[in-house]
Amino acid sequence: MRExxxxxxxxxxxxxxxxxxFFVVYLLRYLFTGAGGPTLLAVVLIPVAYVIVTLHGLRKNxxxxxxxxxxxxxxxxxxxxxxxxxxxxxxxxxxxxxxxRLGIWNTQDFFFGTVPVIxxxxxxxxxxxxxxxxxxxxxxxxxxxxxxxxxxxxxGLSWRRVIQTMSLEMSTGIYAQLPQLGLTLIIxxxxxxxxxxxxxxxxxxxxxxxxxxxxxxxxxPQAAVLGSFAVATISGSGPANAATTGAVTIPALKQAxxxxxxxxxxxxxxSLGGQLMPPVMGITAFIMVEFLGVSYxxxxxxxxxxxxIYFAGVSLAVYLLTIQFEYKSNFAEGQDxxxxxxxxxxxxxxxxxxxxxxxxxxxxxxxxxxxxxIAAVRVLVGLIIFLTVVFVQQNxxxxxxxxxxxxxxxxxxxxxxxxxxxxxxxxxxxxxxGILAGSLTVTGIPTKVGALLVQAADFHxxxxxxxxxxxxxxxxxxLPPSPVYIMVALAVAPTMIRLGLDRWAVHFFAFFIxxxxxxxxxxxxTAVVTSKIAEADxxxxxxxxxxxxxxxxxxxxxxxxxxxxxxxVGAPQFRAFLIVLIGTLGLTFALxxxxxxxxxxxLPLRTLxxxxxxxxxxxxxxxxxxFAIIPTIAFIVYGAILSRNGTLKxxxxxxxxxxxxRKEATQ
Numbered sequence: 208m209r210e211x212x213x214x215x216x217x218x219x220x221x222x223x224x225x226x227x228x229f230f231v232v233y234l235l236r237y238l239f240t241g242a243g244g245p246t247l248l249a250v251v252l253i254p255v256a257y258v259i260v261t262l263h264g265l266r267k268n269x270x271x272x273x274x275x276x277x278x279x280x281x282x283x284x285x286x287x288x289x290x291x292x293x294x295x296x297x298x299x300x301x302x303x304x305x306x307x308r309l310g311i312w313n314t315q316d317f318f319f320g321t322v323p324v325i326x327x328x329x330x331x332x333x334x335x336x337x338x339x340x341x342x343x344x345x346x347x348x349x350x351x352x353x354x355x356x357x358x359x360x361x362x363g364l365s366w367r368r369v370i371q372t373m374s375l376e377m378s379t380g381i382y383a384q385l386p387q388l389g390l391t392l393i394i395x396x397x398x399x400x401x402x403x404x405x406x407x408x409x410x411x412x413x414x415x416x417x418x419x420x421x422x423x424x425x426x427x428p429q430a431a432v433l434g435s436f437a438v439a440t441i442s443g444s445g446p447a448n449a450a451t452t453g454a455v456t457i458p459a460l461k462q463a464x465x466x467x468x469x470x471x472x473x474x475x476x477x478s479l480g481g482q483l484m485p486p487v488m489g490i491t492a493f494i495m496v497e498f499l500g501v502s503y504x505x506x507x508x509x510x511x512x513x514x515x516i517y518f519a520g521v522s523l524a525v526y527l528l529t530i531q532f533e534y535k536s537n538f539a540e541g542q543d544x545x546x547x548x549x550x551x552x553x554x555x556x557x558x559x560x561x562x563x564x565x566x567x568x569x570x571x572x573x574x575x576x577x578x579x580x581i582a583a584v585r586v587l588v589g590l591i592i593f594l595t596v597v598f599v600q601q602n603x604x605x606x607x608x609x610x611x612x613x614x615x616x617x618x619x620x621x622x623x624x625x626x627x628x629x630x631x632x633x634x635x636x637x638x639x640x641g642i643l644a645g646s647l648t649v650t651g652i653p654t655k656v657g658a659l660l661v662q663a664a665d666f667h668x669x670x671x672x673x674x675x676x677x678x679x680x681x682x683x684x685x686l687p688p689s690p691v692y693i694m695v696a697l698a699v700a701p702t703m704i705r706l707g708l709d710r711w712a713v714h715f716f717a718f719f720i721x722x723x724x725x726x727x728x729x730x731x732x733t734a735v736v737t738s739k740i741a742e743a744d745x746x747x748x749x750x751x752x753x754x755x756x757x758x759x760x761x762x763x764x765x766x767x768x769x770x771x772x773x774x775x776v777g778a779p780q781f782r783a784f785l786i787v788l789i790g791t792l793g794l795t796f797a798l799x800x801x802x803x804x805x806x807x808x809x810l811p812l813r814t815l816x817x818x819x820x821x822x823x824x825x826x827x828x829x830x831x832x833x834f835a836i837i838p839t840i841a842f843i844v845y846g847a848i849l850s851r852n853g854t855l856k857x858x859x860x861x862x863x864x865x866x867x868x869r870k871e872a873t874q
Contacts, residue, residue, distance in 0.1 A: 215280065216266075222287075223262040224620070227627035230255050234394055234630070238584050245387040246377055247301055252390055253381055253638050254294035254323050258287050259631035260330060270333070286326055293322045304375060312375050317367070320374035324642070327381055331639050334632075338639050338690060345646035358655055372645055379645035381638040384497060385693075389637040390630075392503070393493045395583035396486065397630050399564055399590060403557075405622025406594040411557035414550060428460060428525045432477045432518075449478040449736040457740045467743035468751050469528060474737045475726070475748065476521045476755035482688060482722050483759075484514040486568050490633065491692050491718050496579075498696050499714060503579030504572035509711065509773045512784040513719075513762050520758030520791045527799040530850055556597045564590060594618070640690050647697050657702035671706060672767065675699045676720060683724020692721035712766040715773045719763045726756055754798060758791050761824060765790075768825045786823060786832065793820030793839040796846040816842045 230252060237248050261283055264270030271279050296319040297304070304316055312320070331339035349369050352361035364372075373380030403409060412434060434452055453474040460470035485492065485507035492506045499506075564586055571582035598618060599606065605614050647653060656678070663670040678699055682691045695717035703713045725733045726749070738748040753760075766773050771783035797817035803809040819842070822835040 219262055219265050223259065223266060223627075224623070226255060226259050226262065227623050227631075230259060230627050230631065231398075231623055234390065234398075237391070238395055238580070245391050246305075246382060247298070248390050249382040249387045250297045250301060250377070251294055253327075253386055253634055254290040254297075256631035256634035256638075257290045257323065257326050257330060259627050260334075260635055261286055261290075263628050263631070264333070286329070289322050290326055293319045305377060312371070316375060317370070321370050323381055323638075324370060324373050327635055327638050327642070330635055335636065335639065335687070338636075338643065338687075341690075342639065342642050342646065345643065345650065345652075349646055349650050352650060358658065359652075361650055364649065369649075372649055373642055379648060380641050383641045383645065385494070385637040385641045385644060386634055388493055388497055389490075389634050392496070392580045392583075393490055393633060393637075394630050395580045395587065396493075397633065398587050398626055399583060401626030401629065402587070402590055402594060402622045403561060403564070404625045405620075406557065406560075406598060406618045407553070408557040408561050408594075411554040412561060414554050415558055428465070428473055428529050429522060432473065432522055432525055434477075449474055449733050449740075453478070453737050453740050457737065461741065467741040468738075468747045471734070471737035471741035471743045471748045472751035472755055473525055473528075474740075475733050475752040476524075478733055478737075479722060479725055479756060479759070480514070480517050480521055482725075483510070483517050483719075485510045486565065488718070491689055491721060493579075494689060494693060494696075495714055495718065498700075499710060502572070502576070504576070505776075507569075507572070508776050509715070509780070512772055512780060512787075513715070513766075516762065516784070516788050516791055517756075517758040519788060520761070520795050521755055523792060523795045524755050524757070524799050527795070527850065553597060553601050556593075560590060560593055560597075563593075636687075636689075640693055643690060644693060644697060647694070653698045653701065656698040657705075660699065660702040661706070668706060668708070671703060671708075672716070672764075675703060675716070676763065679717065679720030679724070680727055683720065683727045688718075688721035688724055690721075691724045692717050695720055708767065709770055709774050711774045712770045715766045716763055719759060719766070723756075723759055723763070726752060726759070757794060757798060761787070761791050761794065765824050768827065786836070789836055789839055789843070790820045790823035792843050793817075793823065796843055800846045800850070802842075802846065802849065 233248075233252060233255075236242060237245075261270060265280070265283055270283055274282070296315070300316065304312065304320075308316060328339060328342060331342065346369060348355065349364050350366055351363055352359070353363040355361075374382065377383065415434075434456065453471075456477075457470045457474050460473060461467060465473075482488065482491075488507070488510050492503065492510060495506050496503050567586050567589070568582055571577040571585065572579055577585075599615075602614060605611060660671050660674060663674050675695065679691055679695045682694055696714060700710075700713045700717055704710045734745060734749045734752055737743075738745045741748070765787045769783040769787050771779040772787055773780075794817060797813045797820060800813070801809055802812050802816075816839070819835050820839050823832050823839050826832045826835065
C-alpha cells in the first residue's frame with residue numbers, strides 16, 4: 208500500500224510538471240509571437256491553470272484533505288479530465304463559438320462552456336471561500352433579482368443566459384479582460400519572479416538582511432522589515448510573504464527578546480507594505496492600467512511615493528519600539544538570529560540580478576516608454592542568461608554525467624514550479640474576479656451604488672469618501688486586495704469621479720482600501736499567518752499591527768487632501784510627497800515615542816504633536832499646512848535626539864524598575 212502511494216505521488220508529480228511545462232511554453236509562445244491573441248490564450252490556459260492548481264493541491268495534500276484518498280484522487284481525476292477536455296474543445300471550436308455560432312450555441316458549446324465556470328467556482332470554494340460566497344450571492348441575484356424590493360430590483364436573467372455571459376460570450380466572465388490581463392501583462396512579471404526564486408535570489412535577499420541584523424539590536428528588526436519588504440515587493444501577496452519570510456524573521460525577533468505580539472505585528476506591517484511597492488503593487492497596478500487606460504509606467508511612477516512614505520513610517524515605528532524593549536533584549540552584537548548570514552559570491556550576483564531587474568524595468572518603461580509586457584519579456588531573457596552563466600560558473604565541476612544534467616536543470620524546474628503555481632493560481636483567481644465583475648455589470652449594481660453616493664454628496668463630499676471606505680472595508684474583511692480594488696473601482700469610483708474627485712486619487716484610494724483589507728479587523732489574513740507563527744494572540748496582533756500600519760491609514764485621505772502625491776508626476780508630486788512624509792513621521796513619533804517622563808505631561812504634548820502633524824497632511828489651506836510643518840519638524844528632530852542619546856531607553860528602564868518595585872511592595 209505504501210509503495211502504491213509513492214507511485215501515485217510520482218505520477219502526480221510527473222503530471223504536474225507536464226501541465227506546468229505546457230503552461231509555460233504556451234505562454235512564452237504568446238509572449239514572443241502574440242499568436243492567436245489574448246482571448247485564445249485565455250480559452251486554452253484557464254482550464255489548464257485549473258488542472259495545475261488541482262495537481263498542486265494533491266502534491267501539498269490540500270485538495271479535500273479530509274476525504275478518503277481513493278475518493279479524493281478519483282474526484283481530482285474527473286476534474287482534470289473535464290478541464291482538459293474543455294480546453295481542447297474550446298481551442299478547436301474557438302472561431303466557431305466566437306463567430307459562426309455566436310448567440311446560437313449548441314449543446315456541446317454550452318456544456319464545455321459551463322464546465323470551467325463550475326470548476327473555477329469549485330476551486331474558489333476550496334481556496335477563496337469569501338470570493339465563492341460573494342460570487343454565488345451575485346449569481347443568485349442575477350437570476351432572482353425580481354424578488355429584491357426597492358432600488359436594487361431587476362427583472363432577472365435565466366441560468367442559461369448567466370452561464371453564456373460568464374463563458375461563451377468571452378467578453379465577460381472567466382475568459383474576459385481580467386484573466387487575459389493576468390495571462391499577458393501580469394504573467395510576464397510573474398515569470399521574472401519565478402526565475403528570481405528558482406535561482407535563489409530571494410534566499411540571497413534574506414541572507415543580506417540577516418547580515419545587517421547582526422550589527423545591533425536596532426538593526427535586527429530593521430533587517431526583518433527590509434527583508435520582508437523586499438521579498439513582498441515582487442511576491443505581491445501579504446499572507447504568502449508572511450508565511451515564507453515570517454518563518455525566519457518572527458522566531459529571530461522573539462529570540463532577541465521581542466514579545467510575540469510585537470514580532471508578529473512587525474512582520475504583518477512589512478509584508479503588507481510590499482504590496483504597495485512597484486513594480487508589482489500586488490498585481491493591482493496592472494488592473495489599474497486597464498481601468499484608467501494609461502501606461503503601466505504612469506501607474507508605477509505614482510506608486511513609489513506612497514510606498515516610500517509607508518516604509519519610512521513603519522521603519523521609524525519599529526525603531527522606536529526597539530528602544531522600548533532594548534533593556535531586556537537577549538541580543539548580542541554579531542549574533543546571527545536570522546540564519547546563515549555569510550554572503551557568498553553567488554549571493555552578490557543574485558542581489559545584483561534583483562536590483563538590475565528593478566532598475567532595468569524602470570529605465571525601459573520610464574525612459575524609453577517601452578510597453579510593460581515587452582519590457583518584462585526583455586528583462587526575463589537577460590535575467591535567464593545572466594543567472595545561467597552565474598550558475599554554470601559556480602557549479603561547472605558538478606555538471607558531469609547524468610547527475611550533472613539533473614543539477615543543471617534543477618533551478619529551471621524550480622523556476623517552472625514557482626511560475627506555474629503562482630501563475631496558475633493568479634489566472635484562476637482573475638477568472639473568479641471575471642465572474643464577479645460580470646455579475647456586477649449585468650445586474651447594474653454599480654449604477655445603483657452610484658445613486659446612493661450621489662445622495663450622500665448632497666450632504667458633503669467627505670460623506671462620499673467615507674461611504675466608499677466603508678464599502679471597501681466591509682469587502683476587505685473577506686477578500687484579497689485585488690477583488691476589493693476591482694469592486695470599489697467598478698461600483699464606487701465612477702460616481703466619485705463624476706462628483707469632481709480626480710480619477711488618480713480615486714483609484715489609488717481604492718487601491719489602498721484593498722491593501723488595508725488584509726489588515727482590517729476582525730479578519731486580517733496576514734495577521735492570521737503571523738500570529739500563528741509567533742504563537743501570539745490574534746486580536747492583539749491586529750491592534751498592534753494597526754499602529755505600525757498608521758502610514759496606510761494616512762495615505763487614504765492624503766490622496767484627496769494632497770492629491771498631487773498621485774495626480775501629477777514631477778515637482779508637484781515631490782512637494783506633496785515631502786509634506787505627507789513629514790506629517791506621517793510626526794504622527795509616528797506622537798504615537799510611539801515619549802518626550803517627557805511624567806505621563807500627565809507627556810500625553811498632552813504628544814496629543815499636540817499628533818494634531819499639528821495631522822494639519823500638515825489634511826488641512827485644506829496649504830498655507831496653514833506649511834506653517835504646521837515647522838513645529839512638526841521640530842518635534843521630529845527633538846524626538847530623534849531623545850532616541851539617539853538613550854533618553855527614551857532610560858525612561859523605559861525607569862518605568863520597568865518602578866513597576867518592579869511596586870510589585871515587590873504589594874507582595
